[in-house]
Amino acid sequence: MPDSKLRLPPEAVKKQHSLVWRIILYFALSSITLSVIVGMVLATWNYHRQTEAFQSRLDYIEAGYTESLGSSLWFYDETQIHTQVKGIMNLEDISYVRVTDNLNLDIETGTRPHHQDIKTIELVYKNKPLGNLQVAFDRQAVLTEASQTAIMMIIAQLASLLLLTSLLVFVVHRLITSRIRDMALEVNERIDSNSSEALSIPESAVHDEIDILIHAFNTLSEKMNNELKQKTRAQQQLKQVNSELEDRVEERTQSLQTTIDELNHALKALNKTQGKLIEAEKLSALGGMVAGISHEINTPLGLCITIHSYIDDHYQQLKSGFDSGQITKQDFSDFVAIMDESLGIMDKNLQRAAHLIKSFKQVSEDQTGEHIRDFSVKDYLNEILETLSPKFKKTRHQVHIDCSEHMRMSTYPGAISQVMTNLLMNSLIHGFENKEQGNINILIAEEKGNAVIRYSDDGKGLNEEAKQKIFDPFYTTKRGQGGTGLGMHLVYNIVNQRLQGDITIEKDCGCEGACFRLIIPKKLDVSDS
Known part of the structure; x- marks a missing residue:
């Protein structure tokens, strides 16, 4: 076992046997599980073997006793029946025997088990059924024997396990944990001293996995020493580069800030311009609508002006004729017809203009509101x-x-x-x-x-x-x-x-x-x- 007088870090003291005990625990759990499984399999096998043996004895009873029991029932030889029942009870593992006939004979010996465990054989004499023979074996005795056999097997395996575990503890400690402990002690010393020196533990002649680990650690230490030297040189160079880089960054930062200010100013101007363009697009659409509606309204209004001039000319003619007294009924009828036609045309065109103005007014108010x-x-x-x-x-x-x-x-x-x-x-x-x-x-x-x-x-x-x-x-x-x-x-x-x-x-x-x-x-x- 490890030497408790050696100085170890607190974490190592708490867990110095963890690898050994885990190996032992895994081995013990696996062995115990295997032993239990083997014991259960053995008990099951013994139980089935006893059951098969009972079936063989049942066949023997059927072959050797049924004919004589049938003859005894036929001659109603009760003494002979008791003798034969006793003989059956003396057979191995038979726990219950009962003989009944079709009248009132009922000879029973032993402890009656559950009805599912009772085997019934019909008793016949000269092809005539006379009664029944019921036989049952001692299931509990069979189970007890099988369990005892399994327990003895498990106890024997556990004893073997204890011996094997002790040997395993010795071997694992000798070959693995003691050497790992020595490695851990030296590694902790190098951590405390901030050193990257190689381990002083010599490699064994067999060159096992622990030796490979020691060799790998020593190789890593050598590599780390080389990298540490290179890192020291690189840090010196980096320090110089950082100093130069800080000057460049400060210069570039000032230049970048100036550029950002210019871009922000340009972005604000662009957003403002975009807003104006969008408003201009709205007004452009509305302006195009105004121009189109204006042209559309000009047509009915122009017609109304023309009709008004036409009506005025005829009115002046009618007025001159009236003043001179030369107007006739036909002239007045023609003027009324002209007025009806002209007013109808004016009304239709004014209605058209009013409808256009109403539509434009509603749409333009909606667009501007x-x-x-x-x-x-x-x-x-x-x-x-x-x-x-x-x-x-x-x-x-x-x-x-x-x-x-x-x-x-x-x-x-x-x-x-x-x-x-x-x-x-x-x-x-x-x-x-x-x-x-x-x-x-x-x-x-x-x-x-x-x-x-x-x-x-x-x-x-x-x-x-x-x-x-x-x-x-x-x-x-x-x-x-x-x-x-x-x-x-x-x-x-x-x-x-x-x-x-x-x-x-x-x-x-x-x-x-x-x-x-x-x-x-x-x-x-x-x-x-």
């Missing part, structure tokens, strides 16, 4: 189309709206107007470029409290780059031709932020041109807006 209101979706889309009618009158492109008359929304109508106006103008400018006619389909349905808008055209569509970048700011295919690249970026921001919805490109929508899917809450939560 920031108010939530409840509105009919289909009627509002028609008002937006009215404001864009000057653009579509110049082409043969058609807009088809598929929406329920009863569908309503409570949100920012101006935001809806800006989104739809940008989409429609994009189709005209980009989708239908070099195409004289085309169709735009706007399908609106309700789904889980949201308005799902599917906007598509049969224009030239979007290439892969446009599908990836169409919502990016300043991306346009009309660079240098008046395009700012903010239209679809503005649409994306309005849908996602202002309307709290989502807009995506449908890649497999079944149409030739562009296709967008918008999901917008029907009723905007004011607290979240």
Whole structure:
């Protein structure tokens, strides 16, 4: 066993035998488990062997006693029956015998066991059943014998185990733990002295695993000494490099800070410019709408002025005739007919102008205002189309709206107007470029409290780059031709932020041109807006 007088660190004193005891514990547990298993197997085997022996004796009883017992029952020789029962009881491991006939004979000896352990043999004489012979063996005695045999086997194995364990402790201590302890002592001394010298423990002649470990440690110590020398030289060089690097870092830091300040200033200016461009995009769309509506209103107003001049000319003629007394009934009838026709034309054109002004006023107020209101979706889309009618009158492109008359929304109508106006103008400018006619389909349905808008055209569509970048700011295919690249970026921001919805490109929508899917809450939560 280890020498307790040797000085060891506290941790080593507590665990100096841990390896030995773990080996012994594992060995003992394995041996005990194996012994128990072997004992149980042996007991089971003995029990089955005794059971088979009982079956053999049962066959012997059936062959040797059933005929004579049947004859005794036939002649009702009770003395002979008692003698035969006693003979059966004298057989090994037989604990119970009973003979009964079909009348009232019942001879029983021994302790009656559970009915499942009783074997019944029919007694026959001259092919005539006369009674039964019941036999049972002493199961408890068999179990006791098998258990005692197993226990003796386990005790013998445990004794062997104790002897083998003692030998194992001696061998492990002699060959392993004492040498590991000596290594640990020297390693601790080198740790205390901060030394990397090789171990003084000599290697044995057999060159076992402990010797390999000692050799590896000595090799590692030599390598560490070499690395320590190199590290000392490297630290000296690193110290010099660090000094030079600190000067460079300070210089670069000042330069970087200056650059960061310039970039921050440029970023603020860029954000400010972007905001102005977005506002300009809104005003540009509104300005284009104003120009188109102005031109559209000029037509009915011009007709009204022409009709007014026409009426005035005929009125002056009628007045001159009246003053001179030359007016006739036919002249007055013609003037009344002219007035009816002219007033009808004026009324139709003034109604047209008033309707255009009303649509423009509602849409422009929505675009410049920031108010939530409840509105009919289909009627509002028609008002937006009215404001864009000057653009579509110049082409043969058609807009088809598929929406329920009863569908309503409570949100920012101006935001809806800006989104739809940008989409429609994009189709005209980009989708239908070099195409004289085309169709735009706007399908609106309700789904889980949201308005799902599917906007598509049969224009030239979007290439892969446009599908990836169409919502990016300043991306346009009309660079240098008046395009700012903010239209679809503005649409994306309005849908996602202002309307709290989502807009995506449908890649497999079944149409030739562009296709967008918008999901917008029907009723905007004011607290979240």
